[in-house]
Amino acid sequence: MNTLSMLSQITERLSSPFSWPTDHDPIEWLDAQSIYPKFYWHSRDGNEETIALGQVKTFSNPMSAEYTLTEGQFIWGGCSFDGRTECGQCCFQSFFFLPQIEVSRFNEQWFLSINIGNDLLKTKATLAKLSDSFSSLASPQCNIVKMVHKPDYPRWSEMIDRALTDIEYTVLRKVVLARKTTLTLDRPLSATQLLKASRDKNSANFHFMLAFDAKHCFVGSTPERLFIRQEEKLRTEALAGTIGRGITIEDDLALSHWLLNDPKNIYENKLVVDDIADQLAQYCVSFYVEELPHLVRLRKVQHLKREIFVQLNKDILSTTLLEALQPTAAIAGLPRESAMSFITKNEPFIRGWYSGSVGFLSRERSEFCVAIRSAFVMDNLIHLFAGAGIVPGSSPKIEWNELDKKISTLLCLLKPLEFKSKTTRIIDKMCLERWKKERDESIPPK
Numbered sequence: 001m002n003t004l005s006m007l008s009q010i011t012e013r014l015s016s017p018f019s020w021p022t023d024h025d026p027i028e029w030l031d032a033q034s035i036y037p038k039f040y041w042h043s044r045d046g047n048e049e050t051i052a053l054g055q056v057k058t059f060s061n062p063m064s065a066e067y068t069l070t071e072g073q074f075i076w077g078g079c080s081f082d083g084r085t086e087c088g089q090c091c092f093q094s095f096f097f098l099p100q101i102e103v104s105r106f107n108e109q110w111f112l113s114i115n116i117g118n119d120l121l122k123t124k125a126t127l128a129k130l131s132d133s134f135s136s137l138a139s140p141q142c143n144i145v146k147m148v149h150k151p152d153y154p155r156w157s158e159m160i161d162r163a164l165t166d167i168e169y170t171v172l173r174k175v176v177l178a179r180k181t182t183l184t185l186d187r188p189l190s191a192t193q194l195l196k197a198s199r200d201k202n203s204a205n206f207h208f209m210l211a212f213d214a215k216h217c218f219v220g221s222t223p224e225r226l227f228i229r230q231e232e233k234l235r236t237e238a239l240a241g242t243i244g245r246g247i248t249i250e251d252d253l254a255l256s257h258w259l260l261n262d263p264k265n266i267y268e269n270k271l272v273v274d275d276i277a278d279q280l281a282q283y284c285v286s287f288y289v290e291e292l293p294h295l296v297r298l299r300k301v302q303h304l305k306r307e308i309f310v311q312l313n314k315d316i317l318s319t320t321l322l323e324a325l326q327p328t329a330a331i332a333g334l335p336r337e338s339a340m341s342f343i344t345k346n347e348p349f350i351r352g353w354y355s356g357s358v359g360f361l362s363r364e365r366s367e368f369c370v371a372i373r374s375a376f377v378m379d380n381l382i383h384l385f386a387g388a389g390i391v392p393g394s395s396p397k398i399e400w401n402e403l404d405k406k407i408s409t410l411l412c413l414l415k416p417l418e419f420k421s422k423t424t425r426i427i428d429k430m431c432l433e434r435w436k437k438e439r440d441e442s443i444p445p446k
Helices: 026-032 062-068 120-129 153-169 191-201 249-261 263-283 318-325 336-346 396-411 422-442
Strands: 013-018 038-042 048-053 057-059 075-079 094-098 101-106 109-115 144-150 174-185 206-213 216-222 225-230 233-244 284-289 294-297 301-312 357-361 365-370 374-378 381-390
Touching (some): 026 101, 062 075, 062 094, 062 357, 153 174, 174 336, 191 206, 191 216, 191 396, 233 381, 249 263, 249 294, 263 301, 263 318, 301 396, 318 357, 318 365, 381 396
Antiparallel strands (some): 013 109, 038 048, 038 206, 048 101, 075 094, 101 109, 144 174, 174 381, 206 216, 216 374, 225 233, 225 365, 284 301, 357 365, 374 381
């Protein structure tokens, strides 16, 4: 700890308000920039939006990052889900960076901020790379050539059966199992196109993008907050228990009523609350949780949620809270170590950034979301992720359908190309000419 406190602080920061043109979309401006890493953040309530470009300094340890912060600075990034496990060493445990350039909105006021660091020439070179020229982003249009689920349904069923057996005969009480769905497209997809389409459609979510380079981007629109912290006040939540949306209003209300009264989903939500309470007990003065869960209705699914309000002890670091809360029972299970062990042994892929945490650190406040409803975009490949909480009473088929509903948050944004063959175009032209002829013949002479 003494070593951390001796880290040199980066003090050079300039910030100024400015007016963002109302007809310019910040995501379209972000798409035009060639400076990496790129980070985009849009808060769930819509009051905050940030684009962070370039790096003054990067950190593999978030606590080291927090100790270098000076007043007004923000460090952006996140922690992977399984970077700490032996099988997950191929991905970053965490990645945080102090950006060279920040373009941020707080409510309606925009600010341009520059972290100069110790290299003024490097900052000038980065500023010179900024582009004022950008184009509007169309909705993502592509054809899905191939779709592969990992695990496939037979292996998924085996995993569920194995989990239910362990829950019955071992200390395991809940485990969250995930599926990776890989789409091969007929053309490269811009991650910013997917991000913009999701922000426009999934308005009740956090929206984020972490781009390491032009061809490796992690993007998501998550409904789940890990925590928001302002001085000694902390707010977190238990978001667990899921059902789809109904086609009609009557169907939707029936599904909502079922979810609010289903013992299995209520129990799953309670486990998340209990886990958060256990993890924060040593760091807080008081802990208050909503007595009953309420519904969160999203575009494709609805969830059970309970808000949690915490009064922290003094001098608790945000990164201490990050370490304590991640991974929650909502994305791993209970007990944590048993659930992580089961996931490591049974899931046939490395989660990486999926179900990790994404957000920012600052002296004044910090906020992180849980990186679900997310995708890793690599040129013409998209990896979509979704998970389901397995507790007594879980059914492989029902949970598989839940995964489909969750990935549809992003999958439904990919529109097929409106392709017409040469023959079809000729027929269309003939039909149009015939229609014009019939129309003209039907018009009475003057």
